[in-house]
Amino acid sequence: MKGKIGVTGASGFLGNNLVKDLANEGYNVVAFGKESERNFEHPNIEWKIMDLNNFKKEDLNGIEKLIHFAGAYNANDAFSKNVTMLKKVLEASSRSELKYFYLISTYGVFGDRKYPAEVGTPYHPLEAYAMSKVMAEEEFKKIMSSASFKGIIVRPCSLYGKYGRNFVDIIINKMKKNEEIQMVHFKNQFLHVDDFYAAIKKIIEEKNSQPEYNIEGEIITEEVLKNIFEELGIKYSLSNQIARSYWCKGIGVPLTHTVRDYLKKAKEENDI
Structure with missing residues (x-):
């Protein structure tokens, strides 16, 4: 023990x-x-x-x-x-x-x-x-x-997962409601x-x-997210708005989960 x-x-x-x-x-x-x-x-x-x-x-x-x-x-x-x-x-x-x-x-x-x-x-x-x-x-x-x-x-x-409340989890909630996701310009780590x-x-x-x-986490930009949305058939629109970019250097964690796979799984499990 x-x-x-x-x-x-x-x-x-x-x-x-x-x-x-x-x-x-x-x-x-x-x-x-x-x-x-x-x-x-x-x-x-x-x-x-x-x-x-x-x-x-x-x-x-x-x-x-x-x-x-x-x-x-x-x-x-x-x-x-x-x-x-x-x-x-x-x-x-x-x-x-x-x-x-x-x-x-x-x-x-x-x-x-x-x-x-x-x-x-x-x-x-x-x-x-x-x-x-x-x-x-x-x-x-x-x-x-x-x-x-x-x-x-x-x-x-930025951490995401079950019961989470950040951008990735907001995307899933919008997917469930069949709402369009508005894309802004940003760079962040999830x-x-x-x-x-x-x-x-x-x-x-x-x-x-x-x-x-x-x-550190997986670096996600609006371009990366756009490609994920198009691959998974998720509705989105582009905005000229520029959001804040939060990212850092530090411990690089081996990723066993990615934003793409997380959204794909949510889409399959909820038949979105």
Whole structure:
């Protein structure tokens, strides 16, 4: 049996399947979540249904590594959940015997780019969610300067998959409704959640972790997406609008899923 790992946000889009993956690979997992139909029974998983604003050092008893997913995407809750709540978890962690704390951030902290961001690129957040993640990273680094545990920041690119809410998942919802998809000019990186989990597991198993990781994905432009749409017979129209481009350099994950295959599978399974 491997060591004990804690995962916050374990009832959410990203945390839920990672909890299952870790448990299946022999880790004892403490899943910090909320009441949800996504919660499931597993012999290697202990569920703690709680408000992380009440997080205490005792909640980390026996836990060597904590992966912090918990937070919010919407602007109304971004600062209270991504910054204030993180500070409370960090304060409790600093009084515990935790050895590693993995903060899941976003490469959106680097903003719109003509060139890929690398670790060390200056922050350039363009909306409330990204700004809250910048503040979270700064708070994290400040506490790490005197913490007894090692802190690692992980910045994934845009993640898609079941229960996801990004551009790829929006496309599928429009396909189901037989709605036309409007194409804009952009360049972005997308990564399926299963490939992201593979990267996370690799990082937490490294003996000499780097302090920061950017995780790359599949580069998608409007031209690539146009070709996919035409191949699969998906309705679309072209727009002159230019969207922001978010992309980075970092860990290159072997892709077991691609946007093309994901959309093709959705089309076949839903008879779209």
